[in-house]
Amino acid sequence: MLKIGPQITPETESFWVGVQNGEFKLQNCKDCSKIFFPPRFFCPSCGDRNVNSFAASGKGVIYSYVINHRPRPDWPDEPYCVAIVELEEGIRLVSNIVNIEQTPDHIQIGMPVKLCFEKISEGIVLPVFEPVDDNVAGRN
Amino acid sequence: MRKPLAAIVGAAESTKIGLVPDMSSLGLHADAALNALRDAGLKPHDIDGIACTDANPADVAFYLGIKPDWMDGTNVGGCAPILHLQNAVAAIAAGYCKTVLITHGESGRSRQGAQLRIPNPSDLNGQFDFPFGYNGAITSFTLPAMRYMKECGVSEEKLAKVAVVSREWSAKNSRAFARDPITIDQVLESRMIAYPFRKLMCCLVTDGGGAFIVTSVDRAKDFPKPPVYVQGCASAAESYFTGPAYVGDPLYPELIRRAGKNVFQAAGLKNSDIDHAMIYDAFVHTPLWALEGLGFVKFGEAADFIWDGNTAPNGSLPMNSTGGGLSYTHTGHYGMFAVLESIRQLRGEAEAQVPGVQTSLAFAYGNVLSAVGATILSNVGE
Numbered sequence: 001m002l003k004i005g006p007q008i009t010p011e012t013e014s015f016w017v018g019v020q021n022g023e024f025k026l027q028n029c030k031d032c033s034k035i036f037f038p039p040r041f042f043c044p045s046c047g048d049r050n051v052n053s054f055a056a057s058g059k060g061v062i063y064s065y066v067i068n069h070r071p072r073p074d075w076p077d078e079p080y081c082v083a084i085v086e087l088e089e090g091i092r093l094v095s096n097i098v099n100i101e102q103t104p105d106h107i108q109i110g111m112p113v114k115l116c117f118e119k120i121s122e123g124i125v126l127p128v129f130e131p132v133d134d135n136v137a138g139r140n
Numbered sequence: 141m142r143k144p145l146a147a148i149v150g151a152a153e154s155t156k157i158g159l160v161p162d163m164s165s166l167g168l169h170a171d172a173a174l175n176a177l178r179d180a181g182l183k184p185h186d187i188d189g190i191a192c193t194d195a196n197p198a199d200v201a202f203y204l205g206i207k208p209d210w211m212d213g214t215n216v217g218g219c220a221p222i223l224h225l226q227n228a229v230a231a232i233a234a235g236y237c238k239t240v241l242i243t244h245g246e247s248g249r250s251r252q253g254a255q256l257r258i259p260n261p262s263d264l265n266g267q268f269d270f271p272f273g274y275n276g277a278i279t280s281f282t283l284p285a286m287r288y289m290k291e292c293g294v295s296e297e298k299l300a301k302v303a304v305v306s307r308e309w310s311a312k313n314s315r316a317f318a319r320d321p322i323t324i325d326q327v328l329e330s331r332m333i334a335y336p337f338r339k340l341m342c343c344l345v346t347d348g349g350g351a352f353i354v355t356s357v358d359r360a361k362d363f364p365k366p367p368v369y370v371q372g373c374a375s376a377a378e379s380y381f382t383g384p385a386y387v388g389d390p391l392y393p394e395l396i397r398r399a400g401k402n403v404f405q406a407a408g409l410k411n412s413d414i415d416h417a418m419i420y421d422a423f424v425h426t427p428l429w430a431l432e433g434l435g436f437v438k439f440g441e442a443a444d445f446i447w448d449g450n451t452a453p454n455g456s457l458p459m460n461s462t463g464g465g466l467s468y469t470h471t472g473h474y475g476m477f478a479v480l481e482s483i484r485q486l487r488g489e490a491e492a493q494v495p496g497v498q499t500s501l502a503f504a505y506g507n508v509l510s511a512v513g514a515t516i517l518s519n520v521g522e
Binding site: 003004005006007008009012016038063064065066067068069070072075079080082083084092093094095096104109120126128 | 285337
């Protein structure tokens with residue numbers, strides 16, 4: 001069974017197409033310059049509709065996380081980490097930490113991570129994160 | 141204390157709670173409603189306003205034989221009954237209705253006629269959280285906890301203590317689902333659910349219903365039971381369904397602080413005026429956020445406050461005197477049971493009665509950390 005992915009809506013299409021093309025798009029307001037996520041056609045700080053998309057740096061740190069031990073029918077195995085990642089741009093979002101053993105000994109709060117991509121089915125790619133340091137313990 | 145806004149004149153849980161396989165969610169709504177009506181000395185036709193959690197209020201009204209002039213189906217999760225109360229106060233003041241029935245019924249454990257909870261892959265949660273392995277509240281409500289523990293120096297032992305204290309209360313409640321005393325070691329040796337949360341750090345999954353009846357202060361003394369007065373209500377939202385990542389400060393959430401400020405302001409009271417509190421304990425860390433956000437303690441101090449026995453029986457702030465969602469009951473949307481215990485304490489009807497309670501604060505979360513509701517109730521009145 002394939003993992004259940006997002007069902008894209010008109011307001012999020014540009015974001016998810018970006019992800020398929022290897023880009024994580026954030027937005028900012030042309031009026032008040034605030035950066036925001038998830039994607040919208042207006043700025044949630046000032047309500048202005050004049051917004052801009054740009055590719056995020058893809059750099060961030062692990063803000064917090066849990067390691068799920070209960071099976072989820074569409075996921076191949078557990079335990080797996082669900083994390084809040086804080087991007088360099090100040091945005092926090094939910095993602096996974098991959099290419100590292102899924103244990104609290106290896107995954108650390110504050111650990112620098114970088115964007116990578118996981119293809120879960122034809123046409124569906126997810127933005128996930130991996131440790132920046134190739135020599136980090138537990139890297140696989 | 142300001143003049144009360146309204147009065148609660150009837151309240152009850154479903155006849156059975158915990159494991160109730162012989163009743164559907166709708167049946168639990170109706171059973172609790174009939175018990176609350178009897179408690180208030182009313183018949184269904186005396187009700188002219190209705191609000192329900194986890195059900196369409198028109199459905200519940202039809203089922204009970206009520207023809208409401210006003211209804212509210214605000215559905216923001218576990219805190220919804222407090223929002224219904226807030227809305228009922230306003231509706232009664234506006235003259236839309238006189239006597240409001242607020243119900244909850246949820247076959248959370250037996251899943252008899254329970255609402256389907258299928259994630260919608262196209263909503264915000266479905267696009268931006270669920271694809272990353274969300275597996276119920278245990279993987280969303282808990283997300284900021286590790287960071288909180290690290291920044292505030294809260295050990296797993298201190299988190300475990302919250303569960304231990306909840307059993308000190310539930311042992312005194314004959315209707316509680318889990319009543320055996322537990323130790324910190326037992327909590328920390330229980331099965332891992334989502335690190336660092338173990339089974340005994342998570343709420344129960346039960347069946348149950350609850351209902352209460354709200355009317356104006358001037359009618360309150362016409363009912364058989366002493367009235368419980370509504371001194372203040374507040375609600376607040378900050379993020380989308382299950383989205384703690386998008387709360388401005390996930391460690392000291394602004395929506396809790398805002399609801400706390402507004403509910404105390406509405407009541408004209410301060411933290412030290414509160415004799416008893418019911419604080420939604422979906423997991424062991426959720427009362428910490430609320431004790432701090434509502435101003436009972438400073439940021440980072442709640443775990444020590446609980447560790448030192450302040451919220452336990454005979455403590456300075458008796459909290460979750462049923463055993464709460466961790467040990468008493470948790471149908472999925474727990475808020476109703478918090479409000480009902482506040483009412484019982486103020487009536488002097490609680491099984492673990494706290495002596496001399498004049499004010500009680502009930503606080504609940506909704507859809508993880510997306511919404512909250514708070515109310516301050518009293519038995520003093522004008």
